[in-house]
Ligand SMILES: NC(=O)C1=CN([C@@H]2O[C@H](COP(=O)(O)OP(=O)(O)OC[C@H]3O[C@@H](n4cnc5c(N)ncnc54)[C@H](OP(=O)(O)O)[C@@H]3O)[C@@H](O)[C@H]2O)C=CC1
């Protein structure tokens with residue numbers, strides 16, 4: 137019952153208060169990576185950056201490695217090695233490239249590893265860090281959607297902490313205080329509603345990538361921004377919350393809150409409700425995790441409630457945003473369906489961004505893959521990272537086959 141609570145044991149400080157912390161940043165060149173760098177660079181030397189890792193952009197990685205004074209920079213794309221090495225010449229920063237290099241970065245001795253790689257690419261290196269006993273500040277929700285039970289089991293086995301960077305989960309984590317799981321009636325994650333919050337179903341179905349990439353409140357990487365536009369992000373986040381807090385689906389709720397000021401709420405069985413509020417600025421939860429249980433001073437935007445004026449809340453509309461229903465169904469069905477959902481969604485988002493399918497088809501393709509996995513018996517609950525990645529692989533193949541045929545989820549439309 138209290139699985140996730142153990143992973144965030146709030147009682148035991150593991151290091152000397154005020155001591156300099158060593159940090160590894162996985163996904164250092166992205167939106168979360170850049171916000172993390174901002175927090176670190178404005179912390180009066182509170183952090184020592186051991187290593188940074190990125191995906192495909194050697195120049196951006198070299199830049200952030202230099203700015204942060206990192207000692208090791210790892211790029212996932214091996215073809216970028218020469219450019220990375222050249223960009224780091226004379227700095228003394230070691231350059232490496234390839235999948236193993238990113239894992240090597242994740243395994244560098246450090247107090248905390250920031251998991252901010254986009255998508256399932258983050259699963260292996262983040263799991264490696266956790267397995268090496270590192271405290272992980274986790275932004276990369278796909279790790280928990282793909283292999284949540286495996287991650288939580290490993291965190292418990294290693295006695296390591298998984299701190300939630302995702303804004304809703306961080307807000308709930310802060311709102312929880314030292315509550316016991318049994319005292320909680322409901323946890324609520326808020327959703328901005330994305331750019332299509334007030335659009336008709338017909339208009340949403342035909343939305344272009346440019347329209348879907350215009351998030352009203354947050355500047356984020358493209359994958360999570362598309363997820364947000366269809367409320368798939370909220371579905372992934374409910375699955376993330378289920379694992380990170382050890383709370384069953386029935387006690388997890390979603391409310392659309394266009395202002396993105398109240399990020400998460402906890403309702404207790406005595407009728408009390410606590411909530412986590414902040415201006416929509418990821419430097420807030422990042423700083424909270426990096427300094428936990430202490431507090432940093434940050435340059436993050438301050439919340440001015442008088443300027444916000446009104447806070448609004450509404451129930452999500454499952455008809456206009458079917459992706460949320462598909463994700464919640466996957467969580468309720470269990471087995472390896474969240475793993476399938478996560479994999480199929482990545483394929484679908486990429487296909488949408490490449491204009492191969494319409495916005496409407498994202499949820500339809502994901503649902504068709506979940507149905508196929510149940511029918512074919514390829515959605516067994518993964519007991520290890522290897523098993524999770526095997527289920528993920530089959531689901532991707534299934535999604536690509538459906539995409540190529542344009543079958544199984546209705547006729548594909550182009551936008
Ligand atoms: N942005 C936000 O505000 C929030 C994001 N999150 C989550 O955080 C994660 C990161 O999101 P975000 O920062 O927006 O994404 P971005 O796309 O902006 O950044 C992704 C980062 O991952 C790197 N990367 C990609 N593949 C690999 C790989 N195989 N190995 C190492 N690094 C890799 C990218 O490098 P390169 O650019 O060179 O490819 C980049 O540094 C996602 O899971 C997202 O859902 C959660 C809450 C809020």
Ligand SMILES: CC(=O)[C@@H](O)[C@H](O)COP(=O)(O)O
Pocket residue numbers: 302303304326327328329330354360363364365369370418
């Ligand atoms: C900032 C953050 O945590 C994102 O995951 C955010 O939740 C996206 O906004 P939506 O509420 O629109 O999904």
Ligand SMILES: [Mn+2]
Pocket residue numbers: 302303304373
């Ligand atoms: Mn979020």
